[in-house]
Amino acid sequence: MDIRAWSALFIFAGVIILIASGKVKSTTATLLGASIMSITKLVSGPQIVSSIDHNTVGLLVGMMIVVGVLSKCGIFQYIAVKAVKITKGNGILILWSISLITVILSAFLDNVTTILLVTPVVLSLCDLIGLKPLPLLMTEAFASTIGGTGTLIGDPPNMIIGSVAGLSFNDFLRIMTPVALVIWVLVTYFLSRFYRKDLSIVNSDATKRLSEVDEAKLITDKRLMIKSLSVMLAVLVAFVLQRQLQIEPSVSALTAAAVLLIITSVDDSVIIRDEIGWPTIIYFVCLFVMGGGLRETGVISAIARGMTDLFAGNQLLMILGVLWVSGIACIFINSAAFAAIFVYVVSEMAAATGMPPHPLYWALALGTCLGGNGSFLGAAANAVMADLAVKNHIDISFGYFMKVGLRVVLISMCVSSAAVYIIWKLS
Numbered sequence: 001m002d003i004r005a006w007s008a009l010f011i012f013a014g015v016i017i018l019i020a021s022g023k024v025k026s027t028t029a030t031l032l033g034a035s036i037m038s039i040t041k042l043v044s045g046p047q048i049v050s051s052i053d054h055n056t057v058g059l060l061v062g063m064m065i066v067v068g069v070l071s072k073c074g075i076f077q078y079i080a081v082k083a084v085k086i087t088k089g090n091g092i093l094i095l096w097s098i099s100l101i102t103v104i105l106s107a108f109l110d111n112v113t114t115i116l117l118v119t120p121v122v123l124s125l126c127d128l129i130g131l132k133p134l135p136l137l138m139t140e141a142f143a144s145t146i147g148g149t150g151t152l153i154g155d156p157p158n159m160i161i162g163s164v165a166g167l168s169f170n171d172f173l174r175i176m177t178p179v180a181l182v183i184w185v186l187v188t189y190f191l192s193r194f195y196r197k198d199l200s201i202v203n204s205d206a207t208k209r210l211s212e213v214d215e216a217k218l219i220t221d222k223r224l225m226i227k228s229l230s231v232m233l234a235v236l237v238a239f240v241l242q243r244q245l246q247i248e249p250s251v252s253a254l255t256a257a258a259v260l261l262i263i264t265s266v267d268d269s270v271i272i273r274d275e276i277g278w279p280t281i282i283y284f285v286c287l288f289v290m291g292g293g294l295r296e297t298g299v300i301s302a303i304a305r306g307m308t309d310l311f312a313g314n315q316l317l318m319i320l321g322v323l324w325v326s327g328i329a330c331i332f333i334n335s336a337a338f339a340a341i342f343v344y345v346v347s348e349m350a351a352a353t354g355m356p357p358h359p360l361y362w363a364l365a366l367g368t369c370l371g372g373n374g375s376f377l378g379a380a381a382n383a384v385m386a387d388l389a390v391k392n393h394i395d396i397s398f399g400y401f402m403k404v405g406l407r408v409v410l411i412s413m414c415v416s417s418a419a420v421y422i423i424w425k426l427s
Contacts, residue, residue, distance in 0.1 A: 005297040008042045012290055016332055016377070019398045026376055026383070026398065027279040030286035034293075043293035051292025052285055053336065055250040056156075056380060060112055060284070061276055062253025066232060067116040068275025069260050073225035074218045076120040081128065081215040083121070089129055091199030092192050098122060098136050099143045099188045106147030107154045107177075109239055110249055111381035114144045119388045133394055135195035138401075141385040142187055142373050142408050149369040150180030157339035157368040164343045165361040175362055179419045183370070183412050190411060194404070224264055231260045280387040284380065291337040300341050303329075308349050315355045319363045319420050322346060326367030327413050331374030331406075339368045359424045366420065370412040374405045 001009075015033035018024040024032075037043045043051065070076075087093040098118065106114040118140050126133040148154030152162045152172040162172065192199070219225055238245060238252035261268045294300055307325055311318035330338050346364050350357035372379030376386055376398060382405075386396045 001298060001302045004042055005299050005302065007040065008037060008290075008293045008297040009299050011036050011042070012294060012332075015290065019376070020402070025279075026386075027283040027286075030283050030290065034286035034289035037290055037293040043289060043296050047292045047296050048289050051295070051337075052288045055248050056112075056284060056288075056336070057281060058248075058250025059110060059253045060281060060380075060384070062250065062255075062257040063110075063113050063116050063235075064276045065257035065271055066228070066235065066253065066260055067120065068271045069224075069264060069266055070228040070232060071120050071275075072221065072266060073228060074220040075225055075229070076124045077128075077218045078215050079121045079124075081218060083125055084129055085215075091131055091135075091201070092196070094125065094131065095136060095139055095192050095195070095199060096188060099139050099184070099191075102140045102143040103147035103180075103184050106144040106381075107151045107180075109154075109236060111144040111148045111155060111379065112384050113239070113253075114147070115140065115381045115384050115388070118144075119385060123388075123392055130201070132198045132201060133389075133392075134396070135191065135198050137385055137389055137394070137396070138195075138404055139188065139191050141379075141382050142191070142405070143184065144381045145369060145373050145379050146180055146184045146187060146412070149183075149366065150177040155369045156336035158365055160336065160339045161343050161361055161365050161368075164347065165357065167358075167361065175423065176365065179366065179416060183415050186411050186415065187408050190407065191404075194407075224266075227263055228260060231256050231263075277384070277387045277391070280384055283383060283387075287334055287377065288337065291334055294333070295337075295341055300338070301345075308345075308352065315353070315359075316421065316424060318349065318353065318355070319359050319424055320417060322349075322360050323363040323367045323416055323420055324413060326364050327371035327409060327416075328374075330368050330371030330378040331402075331409065332377050334380070335368040335372040335378050336380075339364065342368070356427045359420060359427050362423050363416075363420045366416040367413075370416060371409060373412065374409045375402050 011033050015029045018029040018032075019026050038048060083094060083097060087097055098121075102114055102118050105117065109117075119137065122136045122140060123133055125131070126136065145155070149158070150172070152158050152167070152169045158172060158176070161167065235252050235256040238247060239249055242249060242252075261271065303325070307321055311321040326338065326342060342364060343361070346360045347357060350360055372382070376383045382401065386401065389396050
């Protein structure tokens with residue numbers, strides 16, 4: 001690597017250190033890093049524009065508005081009370097329930113959308129029965145990524161890899177879904193044990209009172225609820241039928257937001273001001289710019305060449321190398337941005353060694369998706385969850401998230417290693 005590549009890597013590492021220290025907010029740190037890369041010409045003007053994933057940004061803004069309007073009718077409180085009744089206020093059962101709902105939703109929806117839908121329910125539920133929200137928020141973040149790993153449409157890296165590799169929706173169901181389910185069970189069990197003390201602290205009097213509440217009365221505006229749910233259903237259908245309709249998720253989300261603001265009586269200026277997490281939007285824009293700098297200066301390509309040289313003599317080591325390198329890298333680098341570059345590296349690695357390419361593609365898919373659970377940087381859903389937590393006065397530091405997230409990644413990578421070994425043997 002030349003001096004420009006080392007400079008970009010140094011800036012990126014500095015941003016990670018600033019965030020990890022807890023002394024500088026994630027948004028401020030990434031804004032500083034992106035600014036330095038831009039001023040020093042490590043990333044050019046055209047590259048700044050092209051490196052920003054406008055689909056992710058548009059999706060975030062659109063769904064934040066939709067969920068913000070939906071929250072005004074009392075639907076999230078209704079679901080929370082229903083959940084308390086079903087689980088009888090048992091903290092561990094609630095954690096498993098939230099995890100199950102999240103993993104199912106994220107298999108068919110974008111992870112960020114899932115987080116935006118589930119988080120208000122979690123916060124309402126915890127507020128009603130005096131349960132600490134931190135365990136449930138962490139669980140939903142991890143479950144959203146794991147669920148997205150299991151299908152072609154659940155996580156952006158899978159869409160990218162599936163497109164390049166020619167893998168179908170059914171291919172992902174056959175290979176990735178069983179692996180994701182095993183990981184989900186193990187990770188949720190780990191979290192239920194890790195947070196068992198916090199989950200046992202429940203206000204029994206509040207739980208008893210809620211069991212006598214008529215949850216239907218919590219719906220404060222039925223007309224708003226019907227309109228909001230109708231628009232939400234339409235946008236979810238558009239997400240699932242994205243390929244057939246040839247409409248990007250961001251377009252669907254922003255259109256749904258516009259329609260909902262028009263057909264309801266909510267104050268659009270209040271919704272746009274209060275419900276859109278602008279620090280999160282700035283954070284992602286700056287993160288994409290820094291990713292563009294790493295690509296333009298050749299940092300990621302240099303790592304790929306080194307991997308090819310290191311593992312070229314052994315197919316199994318190459319597959320495991322792709323899995324673990326991508327998993328570790330995506331703790332610190334946006335997984336979609338990493339997959340967009342590395343999928344072509346994997347293709348070249350297979351061509352150069354003459355090995356079947358599919359085991360490498362599956363290893364890359366597992367590594368990029370699941371590695372994102374290691375920090376705020378890898379998966380968009382994690383950063384969105386943390387931002388929503390802060391808005392509700394719950395501080396989840398970068399260091400704390402990594403402390404739990406790295407254990408989740410380790411469990412995921414060990415299961416994935418066994419899975420790619422079986423895939424390699426059967427290929």
